[in-house]
Amino acid sequence: MNLKQLSQLLELSQTTISRALNGYPEVSEQTRLKVVEAARKHGYNPNSNARKLATGRAGSIGYVLPVGKNVDLDPHFVEFLSGLGEHALSREVDLSLTPAPYERETEAYRRIAASRSVDGVYLSSMRNDEQRIGLVRGLKIPFLAHGRALAPADGYACVDIDNEGAFYAAAQLLLQLGHRRLAYINGDIDFTFAVHRLGGVTRALRDYGLPPESLQHHSAAMNEENGYRLAMTLFRDKDAAERPTGLLSASMFVTLGIVRALDQLGLRMPDDVSIITHDDVFPFLKPESFSVPLTTTRSSIRAAGARICERLVDIITGVETEPVQEIWPVDLIVRGTTGPVPAESRPVRRRATEDAPAE
Amino acid sequence: MNLKQLSQLLELSQTTISRALNGYPEVSEQTRLKVVEAARKHGYNPNSNARKLATGRAGSIGYVLPVGKNVDLDPHFVEFLSGLGEHALSREVDLSLTPAPYERETEAYRRIAASRSVDGVYLSSMRNDEQRIGLVRGLKIPFLAHGRALAPADGYACVDIDNEGAFYAAAQLLLQLGHRRLAYINGDIDFTFAVHRLGGVTRALRDYGLPPESLQHHSAAMNEENGYRLAMTLFRDKDAAERPTGLLSASMFVTLGIVRALDQLGLRMPDDVSIITHDDVFPFLKPESFSVPLTTTRSSIRAAGARICERLVDIITGVETEPVQEIWPVDLIVRGTTGPVPAESRPVRRRATEDAPAE
DNA sequence: AAATCAAGCCAAAGCGCTTTGAAATTGACG
DNA sequence: CGTCAATTTCAAAGCGCTTTGGCTTGATTT
Numbered sequence: 074m075n076l077k078q079l080s081q082l083l084e085l086s087q088t089t090i091s092r093a094l095n096g097y098p099e100v101s102e103q104t105r106l107k108v109v110e111a112a113r114k115h116g117y118n119p120n121s122n123a124r125k126l127a128t129g130r131a132g133s134i135g136y137v138l139p140v141g142k143n144v145d146l147d148p149h150f151v152e153f154l155s156g157l158g159e160h161a162l163s164r165e166v167d168l169s170l171t172p173a174p175y176e177r178e179t180e181a182y183r184r185i186a187a188s189r190s191v192d193g194v195y196l197s198s199m200r201n202d203e204q205r206i207g208l209v210r211g212l213k214i215p216f217l218a219h220g221r222a223l224a225p226a227d228g229y230a231c232v233d234i235d236n237e238g239a240f241y242a243a244a245q246l247l248l249q250l251g252h253r254r255l256a257y258i259n260g261d262i263d264f265t266f267a268v269h270r271l272g273g274v275t276r277a278l279r280d281y282g283l284p285p286e287s288l289q290h291h292s293a294a295m296n297e298e299n300g301y302r303l304a305m306t307l308f309r310d311k312d313a314a315e316r317p318t319g320l321l322s323a324s325m326f327v328t329l330g331i332v333r334a335l336d337q338l339g340l341r342m343p344d345d346v347s348i349i350t351h352d353d354v355f356p357f358l359k360p361e362s363f364s365v366p367l368t369t370t371r372s373s374i375r376a377a378g379a380r381i382c383e384r385l386v387d388i389i390t391g392v393e394t395e396p397v398q399e400i401w402p403v404d405l406i407v408r409g410t411t412g413p414v415p416a417e418s419r420p421v422r423r424r425a426t427e428d429a430p431a432e
Numbered sequence: 433m434n435l436k437q438l439s440q441l442l443e444l445s446q447t448t449i450s451r452a453l454n455g456y457p458e459v460s461e462q463t464r465l466k467v468v469e470a471a472r473k474h475g476y477n478p479n480s481n482a483r484k485l486a487t488g489r490a491g492s493i494g495y496v497l498p499v500g501k502n503v504d505l506d507p508h509f510v511e512f513l514s515g516l517g518e519h520a521l522s523r524e525v526d527l528s529l530t531p532a533p534y535e536r537e538t539e540a541y542r543r544i545a546a547s548r549s550v551d552g553v554y555l556s557s558m559r560n561d562e563q564r565i566g567l568v569r570g571l572k573i574p575f576l577a578h579g580r581a582l583a584p585a586d587g588y589a590c591v592d593i594d595n596e597g598a599f600y601a602a603a604q605l606l607l608q609l610g611h612r613r614l615a616y617i618n619g620d621i622d623f624t625f626a627v628h629r630l631g632g633v634t635r636a637l638r639d640y641g642l643p644p645e646s647l648q649h650h651s652a653a654m655n656e657e658n659g660y661r662l663a664m665t666l667f668r669d670k671d672a673a674e675r676p677t678g679l680l681s682a683s684m685f686v687t688l689g690i691v692r693a694l695d696q697l698g699l700r701m702p703d704d705v706s707i708i709t710h711d712d713v714f715p716f717l718k719p720e721s722f723s724v725p726l727t728t729t730r731s732s733i734r735a736a737g738a739r740i741c742e743r744l745v746d747i748i749t750g751v752e753t754e755p756v757q758e759i760w761p762v763d764l765i766v767r768g769t770t771g772p773v774p775a776e777s778r779p780v781r782r783r784a785t786e787d788a789p790a791e
Numbered sequence: 792a793a794a795t796c797a798a799g800c801c802a803a804a805g806c807g808c809t810t811t812g813a814a815a816t817t818g819a820c821g
Numbered sequence: 822c823g824t825c826a827a828t829t830t831c832a833a834a835g836c837g838c839t840t841t842g843g844c845t846t847g848a849t850t851t
Contacts, residue, residue: 074546075837086801091839101799118546122490123837125481126806133528140517145715150513151505158499158531167549168529169492172517187477190526297721326716329688333723356504357685362656364692434807445831450809460829482807485836 074117083111094119125189133167134385135191137181139198140172145294147198148326149353149374153219156378164386166192179208186212193389195219195381199265217385219377221398223265230388230396232381236266239370239403240273243321243349246368246405248281251414252319252347256289258303258331260323267292267323270351274321295323300330308338308346318414322350325358325367332363343412350410366408372401433476442470453478484548492526493744494550496540498557499531504653506557507685508712508733512578515737523745525551538567545571552748554578554740558624576744578736580757582624589747589755591740595625598729598762599632602680602708605727605764607640610773611678611706615648617662617690619682626651626682629710633680654682659689667697667705677773681709684717684726691722702771709769725767731760 080087085104093100093108100108111117125131139146147153154168161168169191173181182205185191193215196205203222206229210216218231240257247255257274260267275285289307293299300322308316322328328350332342340346342365352360352369360367380399387393439446444463452459452467459467470476484490498505506512513527520527528550532540541564544550552574555564562581565588569575577590599616606614616633619626634644648666652658659681667675681687687709691701699705701724711719711728719726739758746752 076839077837087838088801088803088840089799092800095839097840099799104799116542116546118543120485120837121547121549122481122484123806124547124839126479126485126808127837127839129806131481138513138517138527140514140521142518144514146510146514148507148510148714148716150510151507154497154509154529155499155503155505158497158529159501162499162531162533168497168531170513170517170527170529172521172527174521183475184477187475188480188483190480296716298718301721329717330721333721336723355507357507357655358688359657362660362689362692364695435809436807446808447810447832448830451830454809458829463829479807482836483809485838486807486809488836 074115075120076117079112079115079117082115083108129189131169131190131192132165133169133191134161134382134389135169135171135185135194136197137178137185137194138170138172139175139178141174144175145296149355152353152355152373152375153197153378156373156375156380157382158378160379160382164382166382166386178205182208182212182214186214193217193385195385200263201265201268202263203265215385215389217381217388219381221265221269223268227398228396230384230393230398232377232384232399232401233266234372234377234401234403236269236403237273237276239351239372239405240270240321241277242273242403242405243370244274244277244319245280246407246411247319247321247347247349248277248283250319250347250411253283253287253414254289254315254317255287255319255321256307256317257291257321258300258307258323258327259290259292259321260295262292270323289317295327297326297330297333300327301334302330304331304334305338308334308340313345313415313417316346318346320346320348322348325350325352325355325360325369328363328367329358336364342410345415347412347414348410349405352406360406360408363410365410368408368411369406370403371406372403377401433474434479435476438471438474438476441474442467488548490528490549490551491524492528492550493520493741493748494528494530494544494553495556496537496544496553497529497531498534498537500533503534504655508714511712511714511732511734512556512737515732515734515739516741517737519738519741523741525741525745537564541567541571541573545573552576552744554744559622560624560627561622562624574744574748576740576747578740580624580628582627586757587755589743589752589757591736591743591758591760592625593731593736593760593762595628595762596632596635598710598731598764599629599680600636601632601762601764602729603633603636603678604639605766605770606678606680606706606708607636607642609678609706609770612642612646612773613648613674613676614646614678614680615666615676616650616680617659617666617682617686618649618651618680619654621651629682648676654686656685656689656692659686660693661689663690663693664697667693667699672704672774672776675705677705679705679707681707684709684711684714684719684728687722687726688717695723701769704774706771706773707769708764711765719765719767722769724769727767727770728765729762730765731762736760 076087076090080090089100090108093105094112171181171185195217197219199220199222201223206222218229221231221233259271278288291303322331342348349368352371353374360369384393435446435449439449448459449467452464453471530540530544554576556578558579558581560582565581577588580590580592618630637647650662681690701707708727711730712733719728
C-alpha cells in the first residue's frame, strides 16, 4: 500500500494525505482523523527511501565502523550503543554503520557525504593525528565528536570526559597517600584520551615536585593480556624498595590482568600496591567484582552515547548552532584498592616537609 | 554534482552515464573509461536515496536493537559486529540499526518492512516464545536467524552453534573424570541457547545413568555478579562431600565471578572443583587470562557475524533459496580447570562398573 | 450585493536515480 | 550501393514521496 493507493481509496489527493499524516495545519481535523485511521487500518507506512529523496533528510545518523582482521572494537561500544539507541528511539532516528578499514576511512566519509544517506555523523576514538574533523567539515556533514582532537583545539562540537582532570585527581590521591613511585598502564598513546590522561598524571607529579621520569609509563591496547604482561614487567623480580607502590590503570580489563599478575607474585592490594582504575561503567564487570573492590575514576559511557545522540540531532536540526565543547567531570570513587604507602617503601625523609606538595 | 550535471558536462545522456558507472554492457569501453574518469575527478557519487528509490534495493541489512533503561546488550555484540562489518565491507552493504524497546519490537519490524529501508534483517537472541520468525516471514522481509527457535523447528534459515552438543561434550568430560555432583550456571533460560545447553548436560547425565535432579542448575543474566552470587550459593558452607565438584559456566564473565567466589572460599581449580566455561572468543578477556587457564567450549562469534552477513546477502540476492539450518560444531578445549574428581568426593563404589556409561 | 479572506483541498512539479523501448550509428556483406 | 544486424546512445517513464502555488468553498466584511 502506497500513498497513491491510499489516496484513491479515500478519494482524496496525495497532497492531503501526506499533509494529514505529517501534521500540517492545512487540513481539517476531521479529514486528518479519517486519514490517520485509514492509514493505520491498512498498515500504510511511507516508503522511507521516497521520503528521504523528497525531503533530503535521511532520518538517521551515521558512524564509520572500523573493521579489519586485527581491529578490535572497544568492548564498551555496546554500552555506548545502548545509550545512543535509547535516545535515538525517542527522536525517531536510526543508526547507520558503514564499515571501513582504517586506510579507507576517508573514502567512506566521502561516499556518505555525497550519497546523503545520513544526516550527520559522530566521530569517536580520536587520534593525535586526527584528520576526520577537517574532512567531514569540508564535506559539509554535520558532525559531533566523542572525544577531542589535539588539533584543531576548538571550533568543533564535542562531548568528552575530563580525562586530564580525572587522572590528575587519581594521581593526586596516590601522592597524598604517600606514594612516590608511581606507574601508569595507559591505553594506546596514539589516542588523545591517553595523552590527556598522561598529562593529568604528570601535572600531579609536577605539583608534588616529582620529575616526569619518576613515572613508569606503559602504553598498549587495553586488554587483560597487556595488563598482565605489563604488570609483570613492573613487579616481577623487583624488591619492595624499587617497585612501584601506586599504579594507575586505563581500564578494568587491564586491571583484571594486573590483579592476576599481583596474585601470582604474592603482592596484595592495597598493602603492597595501590591501584586506581578508570571505569567506563560496564554492567558485566563492575569495580566491586574484584577480590578487592576497585578504587576508580568513573564516567558512564552509556550516558555519553545518549547525550551524543541528543546533541547530534540538535546540530542536524539546527537547534544547536555554536560548536560547544562539552567536557564532563569524572568521579573519583574510593573503594578498597587504595591505601597508604607501605612503611618499608616510604621515602627516606630529609626534611619533614618533603611529603607535602611542592608549591 | 549529480547525474544530470555530469551528463551535461560530458554531453552524454543520463542513461549512458548511469550504465557506464554500473557496469552494463551496452556502453563502449571507451565511453565507460571517459565517464568513470570524469566521475572520479568531479567526485560524483550517486545519491543513495534516489538510487534506493529507483531500484527498490536498500543496500543495507537491518537489525532491531533492543534498548531500554535496564536492557544490556550482549558484550559479545562488538565481536559479532566486527565480523559482520568485515564481510559487509566486501559486499558493499551498510548496517542499519533500528532501536526499539522489547515491547515495541513488532512495530519496529512492521515499519522496517513497509518503509523498505533495508533489504533484509537478521534476528538474534532467540527466545523460547519467539514471535519474530512468523512476523518477518509474514512481512516478507528476507531474514536469517542467529540461533534457533524452539518452534517452528525448521523451515527458516539460521546460523547457530551446536549448543546442545557442546554442553553434552563438556558434561561428558566431567563425568569421564569421575565427577558426579555437577552444577551448571546457565544464562537466562528464556533464551533457546540456554535451553539447548541444558539439554546437552541432561542428556550426558542420562547417558551416565544419573537422574536430571542430580544437576544443580541456576539461570541468570551472564555477568560477573551473578557468577559470584550463584557460586556462593553452590559452595558456601558446604562440606566436601556435598558440594559440586564439576561446574559448567555459560560465559567467561560468569566465570570471573565464580573464580572470585572460589578464591574467597579457599577452593582450588581443578583440585576442589573442575570448571568448563563457554567462550565466544573475546579479545579483551581470554581463557588464558585466568589464574588457572580455563577449559572451554569455544566458538567464535566474530566468525558467526561474518557468516551471517554473507548468507543474508545471498538470501537477499536470491543466491540462497532453500532455508538452510547451519549448525556449527563447537570445540572443547582442555586447559587447566578440569581434572579428576577429588578423592574424598569419589562416590562409594558398589559395583566396579558403576563409573561407566549406563548403556 | 460585491469584495475580501481564510480554510481546505488539489494538480503538478520536483527529488536524482534506473530502466524500458526506440532511435541513431556503425560495419559487414551480398 | 542498399540491407541487415550489432552496437551504442538517447528520451522519457517511472520509483513514492513532499511541497509549491493555485483553485474552490463558504463565511465575513464593507
